[in-house]
Amino acid sequence: EKENVVNIHKRLCAVYGSCAVDRSTVSRWVQRIKGKENGHMGLQDLPCSGRSATALSHDHCLLEH
Numbered sequence: 001e002k003e004n005v006v007n008i009h010k011r012l013c014a015v016y017g018s019c020a021v022d023r024s025t026v027s028r029w030v031q032r033i034k035g036k037e038n039g040h041m042g043l044q045d046l047p048c049s050g051r052s053a054t055a056l057s058h059d060h061c062l063l064e065h
Contacts, residue, residue, distance in 0.1 A: 005026050008026050008029075009022075009023045009026045
């Protein structure tokens, strides 16, 4: 939408109130998106070290308890 960081943050605050992310987070998002447009970093999660994410189904949880 070609909006600047301040306007995006204001719109988020209007929707999410005190639960909205801070302006510095919005700024990082905008930089990542601009980088993508210029052929740089994508919007996917960056690889991280440590334990991989796992999920359990509701049925599995019921069997254990």
